[in-house]
Amino acid sequence: MRSILITGGNGGLGLGIARFFLTRDPDCKVWLGVRKNRDAAEQCASEFDGRCALIDLEVTSPEAWSAAIEKITTESGRLDVLVNNAGMHSDHLLAMMPAESWHGVISSNLDSVFHGCKAVTTTMMRQRFGRIINIASLSAIMPPLGQTNYAAAKAGVVALTRTLAKETARSGITVNVVLPGYVETEALGDMDEDARKQAKAGIPMRRFGKPEEVAAAVHFLASAEASYITGASLKIDGGIF
Amino acid sequence: MQGAELRKKIKEVIVDELMLEIEPSEIGDKAPIFGGDGLGLDSVDALQLVVALEKHFGLKIGNSTAAKGILESVETIASEIEKAA
Numbered sequence: 001m002r003s004i005l006i007t008g009g010n011g012g013l014g015l016g017i018a019r020f021f022l023t024r025d026p027d028c029k030v031w032l033g034v035r036k037n038r039d040a041a042e043q044c045a046s047e048f049d050g051r052c053a054l055i056d057l058e059v060t061s062p063e064a065w066s067a068a069i070e071k072i073t074t075e076s077g078r079l080d081v082l083v084n085n086a087g088m089h090s091d092h093l094l095a096m097m098p099a100e101s102w103h104g105v106i107s108s109n110l111d112s113v114f115h116g117c118k119a120v121t122t123t124m125m126r127q128r129f130g131r132i133i134n135i136a137s138l139s140a141i142m143p144p145l146g147q148t149n150y151a152a153a154k155a156g157v158v159a160l161t162r163t164l165a166k167e168t169a170r171s172g173i174t175v176n177v178v179l180p181g182y183v184e185t186e187a188l189g190d191m192d193e194d195a196r197k198q199a200k201a202g203i204p205m206r207r208f209g210k211p212e213e214v215a216a217a218v219h220f221l222a223s224a225e226a227s228y229i230t231g232a233s234l235k236i237d238g239g240i241f
Numbered sequence: 242m243q244g245a246e247l248r249k250k251i252k253e254v255i256v257d258e259l260m261l262e263i264e265p266s267e268i269g270d271k272a273p274i275f276g277g278d279g280l281g282l283d284s285v286d287a288l289q290l291v292v293a294l295e296k297h298f299g300l301k302i303g304n305s306t307a308a309k310g311i312l313e314s315v316e317t318i319a320s321e322i323e324k325a326a
Contacts, residue, residue, distance in 0.1 A: 122292055125288075125289060125292040126292055126295075126296050166285075167285055167288075169285075170259070170260065170285060170286070170289060171289055171292075
């Protein structure tokens with residue numbers, strides 16, 4: 001049975017990815033990394049009884065990562081796929097940005113990916129198989145105003161991905177990154193109707209993406225068939241250039 | 242496992258895990274594994290070898306300083322495994 005860990009497991013995108021794996025791969029178990037908020041993740045786990053479980057994971061803590069990977073490999077025997085999806089943003093113009101906003105966003109979006117990749121690499125090397133898919137953002141390459149912290153963190157995730165891909169290429173481990181644009185999740189919750197209309201006007205497809213449209217790409221990159229794809233950055237944004 | 246049998250097995254692990262296109266018997270017991278006169282391996286291979294030695298022989302190598310000494314040759318690897326046994 002394939003074992004898959006998805007961080008940010010209570011959010012719309014994390015759950016979208018989880019449901020995509022669970023509905024398409026009968027022979028997989030999904031671990032949803034969660035912190036305090038877990039209602040939606042618990043709902044998902046109850047729908048896929050026995051194939052989906054919650055695991056406590058503060059992604060900025062190396063100790064929490066060690067404990068989580070230990071638990072997963074003890075119970076599932078292996079870890080095939082890591083989806084580093086957890087993250088947050090705290091937008092301010094740089095001149096007004098509190099230092100804690102900078103550090104918090106770098107920590108939750110970039111440090112977390114470092115800790116996660118480090119925690120799973122040895123296990124995946126032993127297996128001589130692993131798939132790491134990092135969720136960055138279109139902001140990494142086309143940052144909007146107010147996201148110096150988030151854009152820098154996500155650009156860091158892209159660079160980390162490309163470097164780690166080289167380091168693990170001979171070990172059967174692929175490392176790729178997806179860059180979603182506007183996706184209908186709670187992350188867009190603070191946009192009012194005018195902002196949504198304006199954003200859609202800048203998207204060639206004239207609509208926001210759905211979580212399952214990102215999930216489909218993640219699912220493919222996690223498959224055995226994607227074995228020669230590593231270090232790739234995949235924009236999923238309705239055609240924004 | 243020890244002696245010649247151990248050294249033969251270590252060479253097989255090196256060739257297999259690092260996907261080298263040579264025969265295990267081509268590796269001398271005391272020949273350097275890394276460096277200019279070695280097998281043309283790099284730091285990524287060293288990490289892979291550390292993981293492989295733990296997987297196949299239970300040999301835990303704690304840090305890169307220790308790894309440098311232990312991974313010098315098949316002989317040094319074998320001595321470390323025999324010491325730990």
